[in-house]
Amino acid sequence: MRTVLMSVAASLMAACVYVLFFMAPEEATQPIEAAVDEGSVYERAYSPSIGPTDATVTIVEFFDPACGACGAFYPFVKQILAKHSNVRLVLRYATFHRGTPEVVRMLEAARLQGVYLPVLEALMARQLEWTINHKAEFALAEAIAVSAGYDKEAGAAQMVTPEMDKLLAQEKADIRTLAVDKTPTFFVNEKPLPEFSGKHLYELVVSELGEPRPVSI
Numbered sequence: 001m002r003t004v005l006m007s008v009a010a011s012l013m014a015a016c017v018y019v020l021f022f023m024a025p026e027e028a029t030q031p032i033e034a035a036v037d038e039g040s041v042y043e044r045a046y047s048p049s050i051g052p053t054d055a056t057v058t059i060v061e062f063f064d065p066a067c068g069a070c071g072a073f074y075p076f077v078k079q080i081l082a083k084h085s086n087v088r089l090v091l092r093y094a095t096f097h098r099g100t101p102e103v104v105r106m107l108e109a110a111r112l113q114g115v116y117l118p119v120l121e122a123l124m125a126r127q128l129e130w131t132i133n134h135k136a137e138f139a140l141a142e143a144i145a146v147s148a149g150y151d152k153e154a155g156a157a158q159m160v161t162p163e164m165d166k167l168l169a170q171e172k173a174d175i176r177t178l179a180v181d182k183t184p185t186f187f188v189n190e191k192p193l194p195e196f197s198g199k200h201l202y203e204l205v206v207s208e209l210g211e212p213r214p215v216s217i
Helices: 002-011 074-083 100-112 116-125 138-147 152-158 162-178 198-209
Strands: 057-063 087-093 185-188
Touching: 057 198, 074 087, 074 198, 087 162, 100 116, 100 138, 100 152, 100 162, 116 138, 138 152, 185 198
Parallel strands: 057 087
Antiparallel strands: 057 185
């Protein structure tokens, strides 16, 4: 645990930190055609999620797919989800890096095609290949997505629908409402972290589960 927290602390010195989790639990597949303002400022009807829909604890993460320090939180939050089956993760988009809106459109097109997690995993595993000088290079990202099962011909049309425009606009509106200014930003059962660290994230999760304060994960 100490090693993980030291890694997280070091990564916070970077401009942004990204967290991504690739787990087998059930994944929400609500189509983006649903009204984009359906739900709440924390979770919209279209928001991708991993874990049981009736979970006691919901972690909402605002992330940018091109954020460079993604490795720090990845193993730590995977441990949380693996240890606590009653925890659910909701992913929200914070497109702070140049070129990221197009990558998010592609991710959502991949979700319509039923390959969201494989594409997301491939993009993050090979992030250095398509994120150059803090800018997302879409052509490179698309080639990686194709290798994970993405249909770029179908995606070209799916990426530019009015529904996709509304989705991105809603994400930006919710970011403004919640004053999200960095990635990742976490909310646990709609509560912000008292301080940004892996330790505080885990303590809040455990507190919401009604369990004793942990010494470590």
